[in-house]
Amino acid sequence: MLEHGGRLLRAVRQYAIAREDWLDLSSGIAPWPYPIPPIPLDAWARLPEVEDGLEAAARRYYGATHLLPVAGSQAAIQALPTLRPRGRVGVLSPCYAEHPHAWQRAGHQLVELDESQVEGALDNLDVLVLVNPNNPTGLQVSRERLLAWHARLAARGGWLLVDEAFMDNTPEHSVADCAERPGLIVLRSFGKFFGLAGVRLGCVLAAPPLLQRLGELLGPWTVSGPTRVLAQACFADAPAHLAQIARCAQASQRLAGLLASYGLAPSGGCDLFQYVRSARAAHLHDFLARRGILVRLFAEPAAVRLGLPACAADEQRLAQALADYQKETA
Template sequence: MAHGGNLNHARALFPQAPEPWIDLSTGISPYSYPHPAIPGNVFARLPEPNSACRLKEVAARAYEAPSAEHVVAAPGTQILLPIIAGLVGGPRSDPAFGPAKGRAAVLSPTYAEHARAARLAGLAMVETEDFDELASADLAVVVNPNNPTGRIVTRKDLLALTSVMQARRGLLVVDEAFMDVSDAESAAGLVDHGGLVVLRSFGKFYGMAGLRLGFALAHPDIVARIEAQLGPWAVSGPALHVGLEALADTAWKAEMQVKLHDEAARLDGLLNKAGLTVFGGTSLFRLIRDRRAQSLFQHLGKRGIITRRFEERPEDLRIGLPDPYGWPRVEEALSAFDPTRG
């Protein structure tokens, strides 16, 4: 399974599992933002340009970007990855790069779509665990906090790398998809330096991944290049409507941050009782690194609880938060896990 959230795949793996499934394979909050009903005319009309402009203003305040001119609103951050990767590189004379347009380096292990997008853009790809190696690339990618490990790169280190990338006419992409549940400092305030794009996901923290809404924060010159490729009406009317309300609701955000932190601690307690140690993660998911990870995946799957495993790292297992109705089943399943087996 390349990504989480595929219940059809889960059913094929565990055809006898009880329904409904509890999907813990994603890092999406189990608590959707409680928006009021969306007016019918929002679905009937093309999105209004002034609504898109207002969303950029609200997003700039929410994510602490310098201004609305530094914000791209998009139908999810996923669609932005190949567009951004295509902004860098060009014909190269260095034979070490071969025929590729340039070189991309992704701080790994992390979300696999960044590497795929770089390859689609014609860049030679390297995945590295050495932060310093990113400075030699035309496109450098850091997921911060990282998915799935929760690793944090400091704002100071990101600023230093941004300066290097700007001098080399390269680009640093900092994917802050899980920054809403982190105590780390966002890099959003640095984007006016140039050489930097910060990505922010709406759907994960607000529990509305199906709405498809995300943002890129960058220097206005970069914003203009990205928006030219997205074209008009990039964000749907319903997404504009919900996004405008949710991003301005600071009270709900603060309450949810506390709630998710507490529930992550609750999950840690259940995992520890089952003899498992949490290696890392964020308040929206926990990462187990244990030789029994595959046994736990099977144990939970047979009980209708799907988690995220990694073929290339069989000792890793990522576990998201259940909704209120799922907690009893998760607690029962983990209490039945035998840590001496597997």
């Protein structure tokens, strides 16, 4: 299994700190979960059915023509590489590690690229994969550039796969409304923006023939009945979307300012996390963990990613730990 954030129980064991005493900033998940609507008994008792309102609500929310709900976008990440013959797959790096892992496991030749290298490499690729905004750096590629890349790939039967797991906070930059174009595949994650990662829901936006093939591969009933009820309510709550966008943006700005004030100015980030590159990233990660604050460590390049503190008390706790770190490393 690859390394991911959110492994709090492992930290509990490693550092011998009780679970309730941790401040977990290791995942880029909004720390304010949407309220859970009443779930009728029928949703638990019956097998789930498609087009019960979930798909329509998701299409309206994403501005998409066609989509397929799946059990978390991870399910699609693992399945999509099996729907193409083996070829050359470019990945904009650094990247969410499950993407290159899945394409390599399916036998494709992987080509790691930075943004400046894509233009020169594109005509020799069958697929280009990227996360936008990027995880973990927060780098965002413009909508215009993405659609130009897609046009070049699609002209040769290629794919552009855009993972928009962190796009809900800036929907104006999404290419979801173009995902009916052959060869453009957009992944959206439900749990991060809505703060409900435990429900395991994502959506794949693409042309109908590809969605049909993916649906047949994944099989029936991939999304549970209770999840379908819950997600419909969240997708439909437009006033809450605006409030969540504003709250995340303000918290992310405060986090960036806090880090900068202690000599750890972010080198990237988005409205759900901040990213700090540092040669001493492993030391910072351990220093915070010993004080019950869990952040996400990256080895290459050496960096940490911090999710949003949920309240002023959490921000103050992080500030105190960073002040202690600054004193120790001065």
